[in-house]
Amino acid sequence: MSKSERPNPLFRNLNAKVASIPMILTASVVFVGGTLWTVLYSFTNSKLLPRLNFVGLDQYYRLWATPRWLISIENLLIYGAISLVFSLVIGFLLAALLDQKIRFEDTFRTIFLYPFALSFIVTGLVWQWLLNPDFGIQHVVRDLGWTSFSFDPLYNSSIVIYGISIAALWQGTGLIMCLMLAGLRGIDEDIWKAARVDGIPMWKTYLFIVIPMMRPVFITTLVIIASGIVKVYDLVVAQTSGGPGIASEVPAKYVYDYMFFAQNLGQGFAASTMMLLSVVIVVVPWAYLEFGGRKRG
Amino acid sequence: MADQAVSLPAGAGAVGREALGPSGPKPRHVFSRRNIFLYGTLIVMAVYYLLPLYVMVVTSLKGMPEIRLGNIFAPPLEITFEPWVKAWATACTGLNCDGLSRGFWNSVRITVPSVLLSIAIASVNGYALANWRFKGADTFFVILIVGAFIPYQVMIYPIVIILREIGLYGSLSGLVIVHSIFGMPILTLLFRNYFASMPEELFRAARVDGAGFWGIFLRIMAPMSLPIFVVAIILQVTGIWNDFLFGVVYTRPDTYPMTVQLNNIVNSVQGVKEYNVNMAATILTGLVPLIVYFISGKLFVRGIAAGAVKG
Numbered sequence: 001m002s003k004s005e006r007p008n009p010l011f012r013n014l015n016a017k018v019a020s021i022p023m024i025l026t027a028s029v030v031f032v033g034g035t036l037w038t039v040l041y042s043f044t045n046s047k048l049l050p051r052l053n054f055v056g057l058d059q060y061y062r063l064w065a066t067p068r069w070l071i072s073i074e075n076l077l078i079y080g081a082i083s084l085v086f087s088l089v090i091g092f093l094l095a096a097l098l099d100q101k102i103r104f105e106d107t108f109r110t111i112f113l114y115p116f117a118l119s120f121i122v123t124g125l126v127w128q129w130l131l132n133p134d135f136g137i138q139h140v141v142r143d144l145g146w147t148s149f150s151f152d153p154l155y156n157s158s159i160v161i162y163g164i165s166i167a168a169l170w171q172g173t174g175l176i177m178c179l180m181l182a183g184l185r186g187i188d189e190d191i192w193k194a195a196r197v198d199g200i201p202m203w204k205t206y207l208f209i210v211i212p213m214m215r216p217v218f219i220t221t222l223v224i225i226a227s228g229i230v231k232v233y234d235l236v237v238a239q240t241s242g243g244p245g246i247a248s249e250v251p252a253k254y255v256y257d258y259m260f261f262a263q264n265l266g267q268g269f270a271a272s273t274m275m276l277l278s279v280v281i282v283v284v285p286w287a288y289l290e291f292g293g294r295k296r297g
Numbered sequence: 298m299a300d301q302a303v304s305l306p307a308g309a310g311a312v313g314r315e316a317l318g319p320s321g322p323k324p325r326h327v328f329s330r331r332n333i334f335l336y337g338t339l340i341v342m343a344v345y346y347l348l349p350l351y352v353m354v355v356t357s358l359k360g361m362p363e364i365r366l367g368n369i370f371a372p373p374l375e376i377t378f379e380p381w382v383k384a385w386a387t388a389c390t391g392l393n394c395d396g397l398s399r400g401f402w403n404s405v406r407i408t409v410p411s412v413l414l415s416i417a418i419a420s421v422n423g424y425a426l427a428n429w430r431f432k433g434a435d436t437f438f439v440i441l442i443v444g445a446f447i448p449y450q451v452m453i454y455p456i457v458i459i460l461r462e463i464g465l466y467g468s469l470s471g472l473v474i475v476h477s478i479f480g481m482p483i484l485t486l487l488f489r490n491y492f493a494s495m496p497e498e499l500f501r502a503a504r505v506d507g508a509g510f511w512g513i514f515l516r517i518m519a520p521m522s523l524p525i526f527v528v529a530i531i532l533q534v535t536g537i538w539n540d541f542l543f544g545v546v547y548t549r550p551d552t553y554p555m556t557v558q559l560n561n562i563v564n565s566v567q568g569v570k571e572y573n574v575n576m577a578a579t580i581l582t583g584l585v586p587l588i589v590y591f592i593s594g595k596l597f598v599r600g601i602a603a604g605a606v607k608g
Binding site: 013015016017019020022023024026027028029030031032033034035037038039050094097098100102106108109110111112113114115117118119120121122125126127128129130135136137139140143170174178227230231233234237238241251252255256259260265268269271272273275276279283287 | 346365424434540
């Protein structure tokens with residue numbers, strides 16, 4: 001780089017700095033400032049308006065004593081486990097199938113990925129209709145003669161979160177498949193040749209050679225899925241509005257409802273700080289592994 | 298990579314990923330066990346993925362009596378476009394009965410300026426980071442990228458206060474600013490990486506010829522990076538059109554974007570549920586990103602892959 005040799009460094013820097021003003025403001029005011037502000041006010045008893053009236057950890061004690069929050073956390077864990085496992089497994093299997101030098105690869109990929117272009121609202125409403133017990137899948141199967149068939153996840157509070165997960169998987173697996181496919185295409189053909197020469201069966205080659213080689217892809221995918229899980233909000237709003245009762249509440253919805261409906265800002269801030277904490281627990285180890293040794297990303 | 302893989306002769310027998318054999322196409326066994334399993338699985342999965350779209354379209358073309366009696370998978374006996382007309386023009390949310398058209402135009406008025414503004418900011422910013430690095434720039438860039446992982450819920454209230462202070466809370470301009478802020482990390486990363494991969498000589502030659510910061514950007518960098526601009530547009534149009542959270546937080550009922558209005562129409566507790574109208578409204582809302590998706594094809598994949606893998 002010969003930047004120091006270029007003339008008029010002051011002028012050059014000035015332009016670049018002017019161009020970076022939005023980034024500097026966003027990074028410092030919104031991201032750092034906003035986050036610190038929310039964390040700070042989570043220690044206050046703000047109700048309708050934010051007030052600096054510190055009450056220590058009271059909001060957090062109250063948060064973890066609220067049944068709705070506990071249900072939200074439980075739902076998030078179930079939803080998260082299902083999303084993580086199934087989107088990785090299905091995404092990888094679809095990618096492996098598409099990677100067999102098949103015909104119509106583009107057509108299949110287009111079909112698997114199109115739900116990802118749809119919003120969570122649209123996804124939630126479609127699956128609300130498909131899972132409607134009076135008209136949807138349950139009704140159709142009963143009409144076929146199996147009258148005791150029962151499949152009404154959205155109206156059964158013990159399994160409602162699985163109904164939401166089905167919709168989420170339908171929407172998001174295509175993305176995982178695409179990432180995995182890109183990873184598979186990055187594997188050298190020679191690896192396959194060598195495995196073939198050694199007579200290793202295909203499934204073993206995938207399991208013990210290809211997947212370990214795709215470690216970076218898996219880790220990035222994992223981080224993407226994990227950060228998507230914490231944010232889940234619109235899907236629940238569209239599909240069940242948190243119901244039946246409070247059975248399908250999630251933390252992001254708790255935050256929104258306490259901030260903008262219940263007029264209990266302190267609770268909202270405490271809940272959002274807990275969400276931040278959960279992301280930190282996922283992202284920091286990853287960032288450390290990924291960028292720990294290097295200076296720049 | 299995809300093209301290369303496709304141009305290789307297709308493997309026959311039990312294993313697909315094997316090496317190049319002797320030259321010339323191998324004999325194909327179209328109905329081999331492997332092919333039946335492979336295409337069978339893919340077709341079953343494809344049907345599963347297409348089914349919701351099919352049910353949506355079919356339901357929206359039926360009348361309510363037919364829906365009550367029939368089967369959601371059955372094609373309509375009598376095709377009617379009335380639900381579409383009603384969804385677009387007369388469906389009610391609260392007191393307003395002018396259909397989804399209002400939400401549609403709100404979404405257009407939100408999406409177009411948001412896409413333009415966010416891409417303008419991020420492209421110039423990425424260019425500055427790639428070619429005109431100044432002291433401290435990378436620090437802010439790292440904060441920006443890390444910030445992309447912070448849940449929005451942590452930042453929505455401080456932004457409410459900021460927008461209220463500058464008098465834009467509840468207005469479409471306020472929402473445009475919010476979309477530009479949250480689009481910045483991924484777009485800046487996209488543009489920075491793209492500009493950094495362009496040959497350094499190009500930049501130096503332009504410098505020698507006396508071009509400045511904006512001259513190089515407008516006359517050389519931007520015209521040479523049209524693909525990445527297209528990727529950014531695809532990413533932003535779908536992302537902003539599909540947004541719900543920011544729409545519901547930062548706008549008022551008369552400026553609600555389409556997604557928020559759709560949710561209010563379908564999930565309203567008053568009145569008789571008209572499932573055909575609901576499905577027509579749902580398709581209408583999903584139509585814009587779907588059209589973008591089907592037109593853009595490989596660029597869409599590239600956009601999300603670039604956005605996701607490098608993020």
